[in-house]
Amino acid sequence: MRRLFCFLFLVPMFHNNHASAWDKWKLQQDTSQISEADQQLLRGRLKALLQKQQVKDSLNKGNVETLPLVGIPQLLKGQVSGLYVQESTGEPGMPKNMVIRGIGSPLLAAKDAVGVQPAVYVNGIPIARDNNFTYSIQQYQFNRLGPGTDNFAGIELSTIESVEVIKDPVLLAKLGPLAANGAIWILTKPGKEGRREISFDGYVGLATKPVVTPVNAQYENLFRSAFYDKYASASDKLSYPGYLSDETNINYYGPANWDDAYYKNTPIYGGNLGIRGGGDRANFAFMGGYMKNANVADKTNIERYNALFNVNMAPYKWFNFGTTINASRSLRDRNRSLRDRFGEAAYVPDLSVPISPNRDKYGEYLDVYKRALDNNTVNMLNLAVNLDLYLLPNLKFNTNFGVDYSEGKREAFFPGSLMETNNYMSSYFGFNQRLVFNNSLDYNFKLEDKHKFDFKLGAAYTQDLYRYHYGRAYDGPNDFIKVNVVEGDSQKGNYLTPIGGLYVNRWSNREDFRLHSLYLSGHYTWNDRLDINALLRYDGSSTVQPDSRWLMTPAFSANYQFVQEGEAEVVDKLSIKASWARIGKPVFTSKYAVGPNYTADLNWGSEKSLVSYNGFAVSSRPYSEGWVGYGIQWPYTDHAELTIDGTLLEKRLDVRASLYQKKDVNQLVNMPIPAEYGYSGQIINGLTVQNRGVDLNVDGKILSDPAGFQWTSSLNLNFNQNKLTALPNGKTELKVGDRLLRVGQAVDQFWLYENEGIYNTDAEIPVQNGRKLQFDGVDFAAGDPRWKDQNGDFVIDEKDRVLKGNAMPKLVGGFTNQFKFKGFELNMQWYFALGQKALNQRAASKYDFINTENTNSLDGIREVFHWQQDVDITKYPIYNPWSPLVAYRVDQDLFLENASFLKLRALTFGYDLIQLNGIKKKFQTMRRAYVYVSGINVLTISKFSGKDPELIDFNGYYTGYGLPLSPMVSVGIKLEL
Numbered sequence: 001m002r003r004l005f006c007f008l009f010l011v012p013m014f015h016n017n018h019a020s021a022w023d024k025w026k027l028q029q030d031t032s033q034i035s036e037a038d039q040q041l042l043r044g045r046l047k048a049l050l051q052k053q054q055v056k057d058s059l060n061k062g063n064v065e066t067l068p069l070v071g072i073p074q075l076l077k078g079q080v081s082g083l084y085v086q087e088s089t090g091e092p093g094m095p096k097n098m099v100i101r102g103i104g105s106p107l108l109a110a111k112d113a114v115g116v117q118p119a120v121y122v123n124g125i126p127i128a129r130d131n132n133f134t135y136s137i138q139q140y141q142f143n144r145l146g147p148g149t150d151n152f153a154g155i156e157l158s159t160i161e162s163v164e165v166i167k168d169p170v171l172l173a174k175l176g177p178l179a180a181n182g183a184i185w186i187l188t189k190p191g192k193e194g195r196r197e198i199s200f201d202g203y204v205g206l207a208t209k210p211v212v213t214p215v216n217a218q219y220e221n222l223f224r225s226a227f228y229d230k231y232a233s234a235s236d237k238l239s240y241p242g243y244l245s246d247e248t249n250i251n252y253y254g255p256a257n258w259d260d261a262y263y264k265n266t267p268i269y270g271g272n273l274g275i276r277g278g279g280d281r282a283n284f285a286f287m288g289g290y291m292k293n294a295n296v297a298d299k300t301n302i303e304r305y306n307a308l309f310n311v312n313m314a315p316y317k318w319f320n321f322g323t324t325i326n327a328s329r330s331l332r333d334r335n336r337s338l339r340d341r342f343g344e345a346a347y348v349p350d351l352s353v354p355i356s357p358n359r360d361k362y363g364e365y366l367d368v369y370k371r372a373l374d375n376n377t378v379n380m381l382n383l384a385v386n387l388d389l390y391l392l393p394n395l396k397f398n399t400n401f402g403v404d405y406s407e408g409k410r411e412a413f414f415p416g417s418l419m420e421t422n423n424y425m426s427s428y429f430g431f432n433q434r435l436v437f438n439n440s441l442d443y444n445f446k447l448e449d450k451h452k453f454d455f456k457l458g459a460a461y462t463q464d465l466y467r468y469h470y471g472r473a474y475d476g477p478n479d480f481i482k483v484n485v486v487e488g489d490s491q492k493g494n495y496l497t498p499i500g501g502l503y504v505n506r507w508s509n510r511e512d513f514r515l516h517s518l519y520l521s522g523h524y525t526w527n528d529r530l531d532i533n534a535l536l537r538y539d540g541s542s543t544v545q546p547d548s549r550w551l552m553t554p555a556f557s558a559n560y561q562f563v564q565e566g567e568a569e570v571v572d573k574l575s576i577k578a579s580w581a582r583i584g585k586p587v588f589t590s591k592y593a594v595g596p597n598y599t600a601d602l603n604w605g606s607e608k609s610l611v612s613y614n615g616f617a618v619s620s621r622p623y624s625e626g627w628v629g630y631g632i633q634w635p636y637t638d639h640a641e642l643t644i645d646g647t648l649l650e651k652r653l654d655v656r657a658s659l660y661q662k663k664d665v666n667q668l669v670n671m672p673i674p675a676e677y678g679y680s681g682q683i684i685n686g687l688t689v690q691n692r693g694v695d696l697n698v699d700g701k702i703l704s705d706p707a708g709f710q711w712t713s714s715l716n717l718n719f720n721q722n723k724l725t726a727l728p729n730g731k732t733e734l735k736v737g738d739r740l741l742r743v744g745q746a747v748d749q750f751w752l753y754e755n756e757g758i759y760n761t762d763a764e765i766p767v768q769n770g771r772k773l774q775f776d777g778v779d780f781a782a783g784d785p786r787w788k789d790q791n792g793d794f795v796i797d798e799k800d801r802v803l804k805g806n807a808m809p810k811l812v813g814g815f816t817n818q819f820k821f822k823g824f825e826l827n828m829q830w831y832f833a834l835g836q837k838a839l840n841q842r843a844a845s846k847y848d849f850i851n852t853e854n855t856n857s858l859d860g861i862r863e864v865f866h867w868q869q870d871v872d873i874t875k876y877p878i879y880n881p882w883s884p885l886v887a888y889r890v891d892q893d894l895f896l897e898n899a900s901f902l903k904l905r906a907l908t909f910g911y912d913l914i915q916l917n918g919i920k921k922k923f924q925t926m927r928r929a930y931v932y933v934s935g936i937n938v939l940t941i942s943k944f945s946g947k948d949p950e951l952i953d954f955n956g957y958y959t960g961y962g963l964p965l966s967p968m969v970s971v972g973i974k975l976e977l
Contacts, residue, residue: 100182191283205970686728807956810835
């Protein structure tokens with residue numbers, strides 16, 4: 001068990017199923033004077049020790065190693081029970097959301113989605129996610145400022161040796177607060193003892209464009225005619241959009257063939273070369289490669305260069321050393337949507353005339369866009385260094401140091417021809433820097449052969465620095481000066497000085513986070529049947545107020561093996577494990593630590609760049625970030641789990657079921673206070689969310705003839721329900737924007753009006769005491785929707801909205817089958833999510849054309865891909881779009897849809913050429929020559945009316961902006977020499 005603790009505290013170079021150079025050399029030295037029988041016994045114990053350190057819920061890389069995937073979320077999707085991956089867009093390199101065993105807090109804004117993500121460790125180093133602080137200076141929060149590239153997209157998947165999804169409470173507690181939401185433990189390929197090995201894998205493929213039905217203005221005109229014929233007044237008809245009224249305008253009534261310019265079959269390719277080798281006292285590994293992945297839409301793609309170097313040395317019996325360096329550089333071409341461009345520029349143009357659906361006219365727009373600039377670069381470095389000192393036969397000291405550094409840069413320029421004669425330029429540079437330093441002392445002993453004890457005393461220190469510099473400018477002298485919006489020396493006071501004549505905004509910010517932890521753990525084993533673990537941590541955070549800065553948390557578990565191997569005929573192994581842990585939840589903003597403070601809104605309305613210091617008369621209240629007072633405490637999470645694990649039928653069937661409860665307690669939330677205070681609210685502790693569920697894993701060897709047909713199958717399921725159990729000060733409800741949080745209800749439910757049809761005539765509208773039914777003081781009229789009066793007060797208002805549907809699925813799983821026959825191999829992966837709903841905002845916007853086109857906001861944008869039949873126009877009633885009630889508002893169950901789906905996510909067919917006698921004889925040093933053809937996103941089965949039920953935002957809204965999850969076909973080869 002000693003090696004399990006080392007595994008969990010940064011031992012990246014002695015990992016997985018391979019014994020390290022030190023272990024094997026030490027074993028040889030220690031066994032040189034004993035009998036062969038005793039040597040075999042010691043080797044057997046070492047093998048059992050290595051098997052014991054394996055964390056369950058590991059990824060079977062054989063199922064996904066041939067797929068052209070970009071990042072860790074795509075690698076894990078559908079592979080492990082309890083992990084849900086939300087891929088809201090197919091744009092390569094964009095961040096993906098991962099959730100382990102449910103969301104621990106409400107997802108009210110884009111930045112909240114980052115707060116529920118699990119920690120990802122690469123060789124023991126926790127990867128730092130982008131800090132959310134840029135959202136505080138953004139008017140539009142479609143994307144975070146900067147390159148917008150997922151940090152996990154910088155990890156080359158072919159360099160990975162193993163991936164474990166850690167859900168066990170005690171193991172998470174050992175990792176500490178950073179793993180409060182769960183953890184993903186990744187180990188890269190280590191050095192290899194013995195004969196030098198060379199590996200190469202490469203692939204080429206094609207992302208295939210979808211089948212769409214383009215439309216032109218004639219279709220849109222026919223769609224709107226039903227509304228104009230039924231409800232439009234004379235003045236409404238006179239204000240009919242000009243691009244729709246002129247049927248001779250070939251730009252809009254001509255061919256609708258924009259899709260040929262927007263969607264294109266796009267090549268993808270990649271390759272990696274590696275070499276590993278060494279002796280029994282030192283070994284090494286080096287890998288390098290390149291990858292380019294793309295989407296069929298809007299010329300979006302990502303390129304990545306990667307390098308991995310690993311060295312392990314054991315120069316003495318009492319000392320070993322290892323280090324791993326993992327580096328990558330990613331370049332990404334982003335989408336060219338109007339919404340994202342204007343959102344970056346915080347600029348709303350004249351939206352009365354949309355882009356033409358004609359390919360030639362759209363091509364003219366693309367020609368102008370070629371003069372734009374949008375460079376997005378991310379550099380990543382991950383370094384792990386480990387030293388072990390064996391002071392005594394049963395006393396070991398370990399020290400390790402890790403660095404995770406990533407920097408992002410974006411340079412953007414949009415010429416005046418794209419911005420109504422006002423050009424725009426911006427420059428962003430930011431970085432995340434994480435330093436990790438751990439020390440531990442491990443002591444173990446045994447009494448007789450039945451009682452084994454292992455104690456560890458350790459200290460861990462984590463230091464984060466998040467920093468960015470951002471500048472933007474409008475109306476430059478010409479379209480040739482693109483990104484030089486600032487000048488000066490970054491080390492001097494004139495840094496970020498605007499170039500003469502430009503209107504420049506600039507921001508610079510930093511966040512510091514420091515976490516210091518002390519821990520004591522103990523492990524007891526009785527007769528290799530009973531295992532008891534206990535842990536006590538003392539964590540201190542720089543982002544918590546001084547009087548609550550330190551948090552004491554315990555954890556414990558007990559595992560008992562009722563049946564061990566060889567004790568029964570039908571059941572090979574059977575064990576039951578109970579565990580519980582309390583883990584502090586880190587807070588990554590420092591503003592709570594300084595005591596009473598607030599954030600002032602010294603700007604013009606919602607435009608954060610037009611501050612009052614520029615002479616604009618503004619009111620600085622209310623303070624939208626809320627008041628921070630005294631008494632801010634550590635949030636924490638309680639994890640409890642009961643697991644039954646069994647192996648049956650001569651090791652042909654493995655079954656594991658886990659009942660769990662995860663309770664995120666005392667979280668911070670902005671609670672309303674009296675308006676006369678001038679603040680939007682007060683940030684206090686007290687929000688608690690509970691998740692309960694079941695994980696089920698079934699792995700079976702259905703057919704296992706080594707010389708014939710083999711069939712293995714695996715099924716993973718997760719059923720989860722969340723519930724809000726407490727709000728601060730005993731409150732039972734909290735309204736936040738268009739969401740309502742109610743104690744006893746799920747935190748991912750929609751707050752909606754229940755739609756019961758349409759009032760076709762005024763006579764159908766209820767009347768009471770001579771007064772018609774009203775909506776917020778406005779009388780209902782013919783053509784308005786029937787919204788249910790839930791409380792019977794004869795007024796439709798927000799009190800009649802109900803909590804309905806869940807944005808997160810209730811049941812998620814994957815079903816994988818692998819077939820083998822004499823070198824041939826077929827892999828098939830199904831992925832499904834059931835029980836979630838989605839609000840079709842795309843449909844609501846299309847029907848609410850009167851309000852969206854007449855509003856001065858980015859909601860009125862009509863992208864070129866909106867010229868297609870992507871909304872089922874047969875399922876919605878014809879309401880009066882001019883009604884002051886806003887008949888097609890999205891917050892009604894009219895637009896609530898079932899977003900459940902079943903997907904054939906991946907299909908691979910391959911053959912190992914080494915099975916051919918001619919190849920085997922001619923290339924005797926070749927261990928593997930595997931050729932394959934694979935496909936991903938092969939088939940989707942769903943009742944959802946949008947393009948894809950996965951293309952839904954974190955909050956359950958479907959906007960239609962997610963680029964398609966393109967079917968991809970690739971052919972490749974994997975060589976091992």
